[in-house]
Amino acid sequence: MLTFPQMGNLERLLGDILERLEVEYMPPPKTTAKTLALGTKHAPEFSCLPLKINIGNFIEALDAGVDTLLMAGGKGPCRFGYYAELEERILKDAGYDFKMVTVEPPSMGFARFVGPIKRVSGKSTRQIWKILRASFPKCRGFDFLEKKALETRCFELKIGDTTKALKKAMDILSEANTPVEIKEAIDAGLNVIDSVPCDKDRLVLKVGFVGEFYILLEPFVNFDVEEWLGNRGVMVDRSVYITDWIGPSAKNPVAGTSDAELAEIAKPYLGHTVGGEGLPSIAHTMLYAREGFDGVIHMFPFTCMPDTIAKAILGRVGKDLDIPILHFTIDEQTGKAGVATRLEAFLDLLAGRRRALVN
Amino acid sequence: MQGYLGVDVGSVSTNLVILDEVGQVVESVYVRTQGQPIVAVQEGLQQLEAGLNQAVDIIGVGTTGSARHLSGVIVGADIVKNEITAHAVAASQEVPGVQVVLEIGGQDSKIILLDNGVVVDFAMNTVCAAGTGSFLDHQSARLGIPIEDFGKHALKAEDGAMIAGRCSVFAESDMIHKQQVGYGLEDIVFGLCQALVRNYLNNLAKGKDIKTPIAFQGGVASNSGMKRAFEEALKEEIHVPKHHAVMGAIGAAILAKEEMLLDPRPTAFRGFATAKLDYRTASFACGGCENNCEIIKILVDDKVLARWGGRCGKWEVDHIRRQNLQPVGANCSTCEE
Numbered sequence: 001m002l003t004f005p006q007m008g009n010l011e012r013l014l015g016d017i018l019e020r021l022e023v024e025y026m027p028p029p030k031t032t033a034k035t036l037a038l039g040t041k042h043a044p045e046f047s048c049l050p051l052k053i054n055i056g057n058f059i060e061a062l063d064a065g066v067d068t069l070l071m072a073g074g075k076g077p078c079r080f081g082y083y084a085e086l087e088e089r090i091l092k093d094a095g096y097d098f099k100m101v102t103v104e105p106p107s108m109g110f111a112r113f114v115g116p117i118k119r120v121s122g123k124s125t126r127q128i129w130k131i132l133r134a135s136f137p138k139c140r141g142f143d144f145l146e147k148k149a150l151e152t153r154c155f156e157l158k159i160g161d162t163t164k165a166l167k168k169a170m171d172i173l174s175e176a177n178t179p180v181e182i183k184e185a186i187d188a189g190l191n192v193i194d195s196v197p198c199d200k201d202r203l204v205l206k207v208g209f210v211g212e213f214y215i216l217l218e219p220f221v222n223f224d225v226e227e228w229l230g231n232r233g234v235m236v237d238r239s240v241y242i243t244d245w246i247g248p249s250a251k252n253p254v255a256g257t258s259d260a261e262l263a264e265i266a267k268p269y270l271g272h273t274v275g276g277e278g279l280p281s282i283a284h285t286m287l288y289a290r291e292g293f294d295g296v297i298h299m300f301p302f303t304c305m306p307d308t309i310a311k312a313i314l315g316r317v318g319k320d321l322d323i324p325i326l327h328f329t330i331d332e333q334t335g336k337a338g339v340a341t342r343l344e345a346f347l348d349l350l351a352g353r354r355r356a357l358v359n
Numbered sequence: 360m361q362g363y364l365g366v367d368v369g370s371v372s373t374n375l376v377i378l379d380e381v382g383q384v385v386e387s388v389y390v391r392t393q394g395q396p397i398v399a400v401q402e403g404l405q406q407l408e409a410g411l412n413q414a415v416d417i418i419g420v421g422t423t424g425s426a427r428h429l430s431g432v433i434v435g436a437d438i439v440k441n442e443i444t445a446h447a448v449a450a451s452q453e454v455p456g457v458q459v460v461l462e463i464g465g466q467d468s469k470i471i472l473l474d475n476g477v478v479v480d481f482a483m484n485t486v487c488a489a490g491t492g493s494f495l496d497h498q499s500a501r502l503g504i505p506i507e508d509f510g511k512h513a514l515k516a517e518d519g520a521m522i523a524g525r526c527s528v529f530a531e532s533d534m535i536h537k538q539q540v541g542y543g544l545e546d547i548v549f550g551l552c553q554a555l556v557r558n559y560l561n562n563l564a565k566g567k568d569i570k571t572p573i574a575f576q577g578g579v580a581s582n583s584g585m586k587r588a589f590e591e592a593l594k595e596e597i598h599v600p601k602h603h604a605v606m607g608a609i610g611a612a613i614l615a616k617e618e619m620l621l622d623p624r625p626t627a628f629r630g631f632a633t634a635k636l637d638y639r640t641a642s643f644a645c646g647g648c649e650n651n652c653e654i655i656k657i658l659v660d661d662k663v664l665a666r667w668g669g670r671c672g673k674w675e676v677d678h679i680r681r682q683n684l685q686p687v688g689a690n691c692s693t694c695e696e
Binding site (some may be wrong): 344345355 | 425440441442443446475477478479480481483566648649650651670672
């Protein structure tokens with residue numbers, strides 16, 4: 001029985017791939033305060049929050065009876081690349097018995113990507129390739145539904161309708177299997193969200209959401225900021241989506257700007273990658289400023305080097321391009337009340353600027 | 360006469376003010392919260408009513424501070440606002456043209472930058488006690504001088520003793536060291552003010568343009584030693600508004616006034632008699648999902664006034680407000696020409 005970390009909608013995406021691979025799996029219980037407490041207890045204090053939550057997820061799944069952990073590998077200056085290795089050691093030291101399956105990105109050599117999947121599923125490279133190609137449009141569909149919900153929620157007449165519609169749309173897509181079914185399910189899902197009663201004429205603030213990947217994707221750690229803002233009539237544009245990140249290309253079709261374009265945009269401020277989402281955080285903020293967004297929210301885990309670098313540079317970007325940026329450094333100590341107070345004040349600031357602009 | 364009530368319930372103090380229709384302070388009170396926000400609000404309301412020399416008809420109520428939602432339910436608020444916005448609004452009225460607001464409260468501190476009355480940037484510290492009023496409170500107790508006399512001593516100092524202020528624990532051991540090598544009380548007291556100011560500026564003001572006029576408010580602004588330390592560090596004049604200790608409450612009252620002009624309606628104020636009601640709070644674990652959130656209920660006479668604490672909003676009594684982008688005065692009956 002295999003499990004994997006919780007992160008946003010990863011459960012739906014990986015679930016589909018694992019079912020097609022005919023691998024028995026069980027997602028970890030949803031991330032809660034208990035997950036975080038378990039992770040914090042076993043992880044080094046200065047590791048970042050994603051590692052702590054991964055470990056908590058794995059412990060809860062191991063306690064529930066799984067024996068194999070699936071984790072992504074990676075290379076590069078962000079610590080994430082060795083989290084699989086680190087998690088394996090921490091959990092084995094804690095006395096757990098399991099097998100760790102680390103899937104490296106294809107850029108580290110195709111064998112290191114496909115090899116572990118072969119061993120876990122018993123499928124051939126050809127079969128795996130076919131399965132991934134069949135599943136990927138569906139995975140991408142989930143991202144498009146999320147994006148659509150972000151664009152809709154701020155206009156809804158009744159708070160909560162879009163969130164319900166999004167869940168319904170995702171459930172429809174979860175049932176789809178063949179290419180034709182997937183295409184129809186995506187259209188049906190988009191329709192479900194589109195039919196939420198809305199007042200499209202209402203004036204809304206537009207806020208871009210940048211920062212570290214895991215924090216952006218996991219509502220438990222970002223205090224559900226997308227829904228919080230949407231409920232208050234603020235349109236949110238998220239800069240990162242799961243399939244853009246794990247997709248085999250650097251084109252980022254969901255968010256809409258390729259890695260090469262991002263590097264080109266960020267050049268005046270940062271001429272090389274600094275790992276993680278450091279460079280994209282800067283490039284996306286610049287794009288949001290150009291597109292006339294009211295403000296940007298930048299979130300990242302405490303001790304995350306790439307986005308700490310980005311934060312320092314964003315100070316100048318914000319000044320030069322005249323766009324307000326609110327930074328949040330998140331760890332297990334971050335309190336919900338403090339985040340809400342700053343967010344409320346930030347919205348007042350943005351609304352005040354908008355009014356001053358109109359007058 | 361008619362007036363607006365502003366309530367600011369913070370960690371250390373609970374402040375209430377009544378403004379008249381043109382925004383002048385009619386009456387204000389400052390009581391210690393002492394971990395009991397409901398009792399503090401009720402106590403404040405009683406003192407406020409007792410201090411009035413004529414009957415005031417409250418036509419709008421605003422609450423702010425870390426207990427803004429709770430106090431909003433208790434008094435019946437027409438608007439509930441965060442303390443950053445409230446302080447900015449109050450400073451704009453009390454210090455014309457203000458560009459920077461330095462605010463130090465009991466357990467948090469903030470800096471707010473304004474441009475033409477519009478907030479353009481802010482920062483708030485809630486994690487480090489070494490940048491807040493409780494740090495001075497604690498050290499003055501150690502030195503055996505009442506916090507009220509702190510400023511008087513600090514002003515007598517020629518030069519402050521250099522005290523490590525990055526962390527309140529290190530500051531304390533450094534202060535003891537300075538006492539033991541023979542520094543005078545005045546120098547140590549002023550040194551503590553300088554340490555707090557250094558910490559505040561490092562934590563909150565880094566990279567921000569500090570333009571004049573600068574307002575210094577919050578309970579700590581009563582301390583003239585702090586004003587002097589800020590003036591020496593920034594090399595600018597610092598304005599301490601007359602009602603500096605209750606600026607959050609003034610801001611809440613001004614916001615209530617704006618709200619009632621924008622959207623005229625009868626106030627939700629529950630009356631001064633609310634001070635005598637028996638409010639209770641109770642909590643329970645939801646159990647509806649894995650999060651098992653703890654839900655808080657506010658009751659009066661066994662009737663539930665409000666509930667909150669859940670992640671999903673299932674229990675919340677709706678207090679979500681959509682951000683209003685209408686220009687101020689758009690629906691305002693009094694400014695139609």
